[in-house]
Amino acid sequence: MPRRPTLTTRIVTAVFWPIGVGLTSWNYMWRTTPFHRRDLPGSTARDWAPPLPTEVDLDEVQVPEDGVGPLFHRRFRARISNTGTSPEGLMALVMSHLNRLTPTGFAHFSKVLGDEDCIRLGDEYVVRMPGPWDGPVRVVSVTPRSFRLATLAGHLEAGQIEFRAFYDDDLYLSIETWASSGDRFSRLLYQHLRMAKEVQFHMWTSFLERAARLSGGRLTGGIDVETRQVNHPGTKGPAVSSSKPQQ
Numbered sequence: 001m002p003r004r005p006t007l008t009t010r011i012v013t014a015v016f017w018p019i020g021v022g023l024t025s026w027n028y029m030w031r032t033t034p035f036h037r038r039d040l041p042g043s044t045a046r047d048w049a050p051p052l053p054t055e056v057d058l059d060e061v062q063v064p065e066d067g068v069g070p071l072f073h074r075r076f077r078a079r080i081s082n083t084g085t086s087p088e089g090l091m092a093l094v095m096s097h098l099n100r101l102t103p104t105g106f107a108h109f110s111k112v113l114g115d116e117d118c119i120r121l122g123d124e125y126v127v128r129m130p131g132p133w134d135g136p137v138r139v140v141s142v143t144p145r146s147f148r149l150a151t152l153a154g155h156l157e158a159g160q161i162e163f164r165a166f167y168d169d170d171l172y173l174s175i176e177t178w179a180s181s182g183d184r185f186s187r188l189l190y191q192h193l194r195m196a197k198e199v200q201f202h203m204w205t206s207f208l209e210r211a212a213r214l215s216g217g218r219l220t221g222g223i224d225v226e227t228r229q230v231n232h233p234g235t236k237g238p239a240v241s242s243s244k245p246q247q
Contacts, residue, residue, distance in 0.1 A: 033209055034222030042228030047073035049160050049178035052150065056121050056140045060153040065232055067158030067180030073228040074200070077174040078208040083217025087165035088144045090173060090215050094163055095119045095147065101210045107203055112136070119147050129199075137161075157181065170220065173211050175204045180232070201225065 048071065049064050064071045085093070094101065095118065098109045107129045114123030123139040135155030141148035146164040151157050159179025166172050177200075205223050212219045 033205070033219060035205065035225060036222055037225045037227075039227045039229075042071075042073055042230040044230055047071070047178070047228045047230045049073075050148075050162075052140055052160075056138070058140075058150075061138065061140070062151045062153060062155060062158035064159045064178065064180040068183055069181050071159065071178060071180045071230045071232065073230060074177045075174060075224075075226045076176075076201075076204045076208060077172060077224045077226075078212060079220045080171045080173060080212045080215055080217040081220040083171060083212075083215045085171060085215045085217065087167050087171065090165040090171060090211070091145050091147075091163070093214055094165070094173070094211060097214060101207050101214065103203055103206045114139075124152070125149070129203075151179070156183065171215070171217065173208055175207065 052058055052061065052063070080090070083090075102109065107127055110126045110128060112124050112126055114120055119139055119142060121139055121142050124136060126136050135157070136152040137149040137155065138152055139147060140150045140160070141162070145166060146162060148160055148162040150160045157179040158181070159177065161175065161177045161179070164174050164176065166174075205225065208223055209219065
């Protein structure tokens with residue numbers, strides 16, 4: 001079962017973290033995609049993590065209230081034109097090619113529970129990264145157009161991430177995260193030094209660029225990145241059986 005990282009793991013993370021930062025800086029210099037970044041104040045009503053469904057095992061799931069510091073609600077969104085792929089078709093491609101879409105110098109999805117060739121409710125991965133997201137996650141929601149992961153004990157973030165495709169004049173793919181830092185070390189890297197935040201930015205924007213190419217289309221208007229910061233409300237809401245409505 002997942003457990004919080006040992007002291008050795010933390011030391012190794014600290015040692016190799018500059019390598020990840022260096023790779024991020026080098027790759028960022030050569031990218032030509034326009035990025036539209038906004039950092040805005042958030043609110044609990046609008047930006048808090050979606051409720052967890054009751055039909056999946058929630059043992060060892062880390063909610064944002066389990067973490068340290070504020071919650072960061074981030075949305076990475078890309079518009080994909082000139083493709084005949086539907087939202088369902090795009091999401092099927094994403095689910096089938098997680099490691100093809102992920103910059104493997106930064107992360108690798110290792111499946112530890114469930115079939116390798118599909119994503120189902122309750123499946124588990126360990127995401128290997130040279131930074132504070134190296135840790136276990138569980139699939140807590142799956143629809144034809146989306147899937148959502150929750151962090152487990154041992155992960156250095158506390159929260160959820162959702163991959164979602166939808167159509168609004170054009171095809172869109174979004175990656176949305178709701179998470180607080182899992183501990184003070186992670187908070188230092190993310191909120192104060194901002195190193196982890198930039199590695200996350202590079203990882204998910206690269207993911208969107210690759211997904212557009214895999215779909216046979218092209219990005220239109222660059223990639224939109226919005227970050228909202230929310231202080232903890234101090235209470236945990238009950239789990240419910242429904243997921244967020246899909247577009």
